[in-house]
Amino acid sequence: MDDVTPEQLRDAMWRRATRSGDAGDCLEVAPLPGGRVGIRDSEHPEVGPFVVSGSVWRAFVDGARKGEFDF
Known part of the structure; x- marks a missing residue:
């Protein structure tokens, strides 16, 4: 995967x-x-984001939905 540029991070659609x-x-x-x-x-x-692959993100979201990270 290509590196993400500062411009791409600045212009990203954060939600x-x-x-x-x-x-x-x-x-x-x-x-x-x-x-x-x-x-x-x-x-x-301004600290900057942590960037992960799409597969890592999907695994995290799946785990969160299943309650794997509940305290």
Whole structure:
């Protein structure tokens, strides 16, 4: 996969879950070129995102739906 450029990260369509409300303490995700997914802290977007492959993202979402990360 190609590296994601700073411009692509800046221009990405970042979104957060509607359940997170306006508190600001949530994660944002964005689809990126090459099938990657960016994940960032909505309170500190300047820190930069963590970028994962689409398959890693899908595995995480599947696990979250199944409650694998519940505390």
